[in-house]
Structure formats: C-alpha cells, structure tokens
Amino acid sequence: MGFFSVFLFLILCSFEKAIIALAATSPEPHLPPHTTHTVEVNSLLPATTCTPSTKGHTNNKASILEVVHKHGPCSIFHKSSKTSTTKTDDKYHAQILKQDEARVNSIHSRLNYRIHDPFTQSAASTTLPAKSGLPLGSANYFVTVGLGTPAKQLSLEFDTGSDLTWTQCRPCLRSCYTQSEPIFDPSLSSSYKNLSCSSATCTQLSSAGIPHRCSSASSSCLYGIRYGDGSFSIGDFAKEKLTLTSTDVFEGFLFGCGQDNEGLFYGTAAPPVISPSATEEAPLTASSSPSSPRYPKESRRLGLAGIKVGGSQLSIAPSVFSSSGTIIDSGTVITRLPAKAYAALRGAFREAMKNYTLTKSFSLLDTCYNFSGYETVSYPKIAFMFGDGLTVDSDATGIFYVVSSSQVCLAFAGNKDDSDIGIIGNVQQKRLEVVYDVAGQKVGFAPASCP
Missing domain, CATH: 2.40.70.10 (Acid Proteases)
Structure with a gap:
C-alpha cells in the first residue's frame, strides 16, 4: 500500500502564546540562566486571538497543510467564551x-x-457503558x-x-x-x-x-x-x-x-487522520543527518537514549530506554517515560524549581505549581538525547500543561510498567518542526518559528 510524497512536515504551533520575557520579579533561578526558560506567566495561558502561521507559505519546495489545535483560537471548534478559570475548566482538563x-x-x-x-465485540451488541455527558x-x-x-x-x-x-x-x-x-x-x-x-x-x-x-x-x-x-x-x-x-x-x-x-468521539469528522507511515512498514528513527544510523524495525521506534534537565544529563542507565523503546505520537498529549526515567526527571525538575511552591496533583500529573502570584517564572530547560548524538530541546511552551495559573503542571508522566513503550506526546512537539522521511525511514527535528 502506497502513501504520498517524500517528506511530511508537521509543526504543532502552540495555542498558547510563546512570549519570552526577562524580568526581575521572579525568584532567582536555581540553575545558570542559559539552562533555564524565563517567561511571563500570562504567556503560558491559552491565547484568545488567532494568529495563523505563515511559515513556509512562500517556499516553492514544499506545500503547506495547516495543522491547528482543536480548541485553540484558530479552530472552528473554539469557544471564545471559554476564557475564565472555573470548576468546569477543571473537569474539561480532567476529561482530556x-x-x-x-x-x-x-x-x-x-x-x-x-x-x-x-x-466480534460489536456483533453481539451495540450498547456501550454510560459515559460522562460533558462535551x-x-x-x-x-x-x-x-x-x-x-x-x-x-x-x-x-x-x-x-x-x-x-x-x-x-x-x-x-x-x-x-x-x-x-x-x-x-x-x-x-x-x-x-x-x-x-x-x-x-x-x-x-x-x-x-x-x-x-x-x-x-x-x-x-x-x-x-x-x-x-x-x-x-x-x-x-x-x-x-x-x-x-x-x-x-x-x-x-x-x-x-x-x-x-464511543468517545466528538466534534471532528474522525479521530485519526493521516499518519505519515500509515501504509508503510518502515521504522522511523531520530536523525540529524542522512548518515545517522538506523534502528531496528520494532513498532517504528525512536532511539531515545537520555534526558537533560537544566543542561545536565540525568543519571539514567541506557537500558532503561532501550528495553522499552520510544515512539513519537501527535495524538498523545502527555509524554510518557519509563518509570525510572520519569522519577529521575521529576526529581531534577523539582530540585531546580524549589523556589516555587508545589500544589496538588492533577489527574496523572503529579508535579504542579501555583504561579498565580508571579508575573514571570523561571524553569529548567528539558532536552531529549538520541543515540546518534542528536539533542532536541523542548520549547518553553512544551514543558508545562496548564490547567490554570494556579495549577501549572510538568507535562510528563511515568509508565506503570518499565516494559511499556515510551511516547513523545504533542506537548513536547510544540513549536518543533517534525519531518517524517518515510522513504529514508527517519524522523528529523528543527526549531519552528510559528507564532
């Protein structure tokens, strides 16, 4: 079964404003400035106006298909009235x-x-268990x-x-x-x-x-x-x-x-759509150049080998990543890591954020902070390290999942079983240009300049 063209570019432009600003109102960062992000707290909250990306529209070498956040201000499904933080918002994020x-x-x-x-399942009955009535x-x-x-x-x-x-x-x-x-x-x-x-x-x-x-x-x-x-x-x-x-x-x-x-379908015409490798059996690998090594064909896995927090590589045995493997998925929101890797990430992140007050967990997110009293905040940079020497930095908007200004959570979670595959979700893909080279059996990453 064939698919189209040589490359597919995916830019998940954040529906959160990506305004980087330096200010003296935040606590002194625990890490050197070049290893931290300093942002306005308001920039972490959802934008209320649509600013479509124009990157690449004049590029004669590639055609552009706009990818829009389902509930961002550029979406046809966006509810402009949904701007306040209420208990309903908590239920909304909990459902997500x-x-x-x-x-x-x-x-x-x-x-x-x-x-x-x-x-087999549907032949006997079309009745499903009752689900929440919330959209x-x-x-x-x-x-x-x-x-x-x-x-x-x-x-x-x-x-x-x-x-x-x-x-x-x-x-x-x-x-x-x-x-x-x-x-x-x-x-x-x-x-x-x-x-x-x-x-x-x-x-x-x-x-x-x-x-x-x-x-x-x-x-x-x-x-x-x-x-x-x-x-x-x-x-x-x-x-x-x-x-x-x-x-x-x-x-x-x-x-x-x-x-x-x-089942749990709502709004759009279909939950899944074009997968760059949907009709191919080729593995996808992280690559920085055509000469980068390829990895074995197992569920199209990436060669994630390590993680950096605040510029320092975490002490995680390579076998922790290699035994489970890692894939990239635009349909998964929160990045999942092997339990040992997540524990190391969480510990290093909390240490770097010790000047801020931890607040209660939210759903599967167990590292959350109350930023409601701050104009700006500083937090450590997080980067993925791949086996071929490639390091991919997460954008400032790709580290937190924001429920509200009083509950801003680290957008990572640990798998229950270390044998379960790791998944790089779409929060960490924000403002990254992800290139799927199906013919070359590789995936490439580059910083994107979308709004």
Whole structure:
C-alpha cells in the first residue's frame, strides 16, 4: 500500500502564546540562566486571538497543510467564551487527560498484542457503558482536507500514532456520532470505490493488529479498529481522491468509510487522520543527518537514549530506554517515560524549581505549581538525547500543561510498567518542526518559528 510524497512536515504551533520575557520579579533561578526558560506567566495561558502561521507559505519546495489545535483560537471548534478559570475548566482538563490515558493504554495494548477485535465485540451488541455527558475535550490537532470528487472539506485529527485513516460515512448503516460538519456521502463522489475483499490490498489490511473482514452482502473489504477506551469504528475499506492543497491531489487514497462508529468521539469528522507511515512498514528513527544510523524495525521506534534537565544529563542507565523503546505520537498529549526515567526527571525538575511552591496533583500529573502570584517564572530547560548524538530541546511552551495559573503542571508522566513503550506526546512537539522521511525511514527535528 502506497502513501504520498517524500517528506511530511508537521509543526504543532502552540495555542498558547510563546512570549519570552526577562524580568526581575521572579525568584532567582536555581540553575545558570542559559539552562533555564524565563517567561511571563500570562504567556503560558491559552491565547484568545488567532494568529495563523505563515511559515513556509512562500517556499516553492514544499506545500503547506495547516495543522491547528482543536480548541485553540484558530479552530472552528473554539469557544471564545471559554476564557475564565472555573470548576468546569477543571473537569474539561480532567476529561482530556482521562482520554489521553485511554489512548496510551490502547497503544500499549496494541504493541503488546492484547487488543480486542471490534468485529466480534460489536456483533453481539451495540450498547456501550454510560459515559460522562460533558462535551469531550481534546488537546490534539487537526487538519482540513478535501475528500472525494467534488471534494468535500473535512476536519480530521492529525494522528501520527494510528495506522488507519477513517471518517464517518453515510448512510451510517448502524451508528454515527454527532459531528459538526456534514458526514461524508460516498454516493455523491465520482471517485469513490470500495475495495474487493479478494484484492491484495485488502488481504494485507491489519489495523492495530485486527485483520480485515469481508462483507457477506457485497464481498467488499471491511476494516475494524478499536481504541483503549472501548470506542470503535467499523466500515468499508475504500479508495478515494484526497486533496490536501490545490497542487497536492492524490488519487486512490486508502481510507476507512465508517458505518458503525461508537464511543468517545466528538466534534471532528474522525479521530485519526493521516499518519505519515500509515501504509508503510518502515521504522522511523531520530536523525540529524542522512548518515545517522538506523534502528531496528520494532513498532517504528525512536532511539531515545537520555534526558537533560537544566543542561545536565540525568543519571539514567541506557537500558532503561532501550528495553522499552520510544515512539513519537501527535495524538498523545502527555509524554510518557519509563518509570525510572520519569522519577529521575521529576526529581531534577523539582530540585531546580524549589523556589516555587508545589500544589496538588492533577489527574496523572503529579508535579504542579501555583504561579498565580508571579508575573514571570523561571524553569529548567528539558532536552531529549538520541543515540546518534542528536539533542532536541523542548520549547518553553512544551514543558508545562496548564490547567490554570494556579495549577501549572510538568507535562510528563511515568509508565506503570518499565516494559511499556515510551511516547513523545504533542506537548513536547510544540513549536518543533517534525519531518517524517518515510522513504529514508527517519524522523528529523528543527526549531519552528510559528507564532
């Protein structure tokens, strides 16, 4: 199964303002100035106005597909009235992190081959356990693409951790959840085509370890995918025209046309969308140059080998990272580390932040601070070290998850089991340019200059 073009660039422009400012009102940093970030507290809070990125729009060598934070001010789903810190906001962030935990559990179970088969699960019943009635929040990013002929615009979450692109389709033979845009109708597209169950493409289909099925009525190919929170989608595996920009149009794009979609889905046309390696079996590796070494093919893992806090490398045995491995995922919010690595990171970070008062934990985040009394704060820089000598610094906006100014938390968490794979989430990808070179089997990083 093929995919498009040579490189894919992903810039997760923060929906938080990235204003760097020096001031004398914050406590003296415990670390040398060049190893710390000093920022205005207000710059950590969500922005209220949209400032679209224009980086690369004049670059003749690459086309740009804008990636927007789902609940940022540039999003069509943004609620401008949601600017105050209330108890409802706490529930909103708690739901985001709960959903994030379910996603991580799903990734771990898939990699450990413990995923359930949605074809079997849904055949007996379409009833799911009762869930919270709160509108589901999401700290993920989405893109707007055109699907079909004529092209219908759909807002799809950008998920580099999923191996299947799908969206809801009419006539929704069993169940469709409510979405803000019209559901895609394949009968109105002249380029839509179901795949035959006997085709080579169908027989090779296996999403999240779940094999394909065949429609008894039409002998067409069926896909199925289930997530860790119990949500699932089942439907036709098909070909369609995909329009990214006016010049980037791809015939025969493979995707799932969902006819039974149930669970914790809300708002956008589909939870997962284009994964740069969705139809490739190549490993992805961190690289700083074409000559960088490649790593073994195991779930497309990065060669994370160490972490720096405040310019100093943490004392973590390399085996801690190599035994579990690490992937990068735009659909996971909070970066997950092996328990021993997280304990070392947390200890060093708390030591560097000892001039600030720790406050209560929030959901899975156990290192939180009350910054409500400060105009500016200083905190240590955090960097990832990879086995080929590459070091990637986290941007100032990529270290904290902000619930409110009185509860600003370190955006890392530890896995329960050291054997579970580590995940670099989208908080740490903010304002980084991430290059997916599928043909070269590498991932590259560079500082981005988005607003």
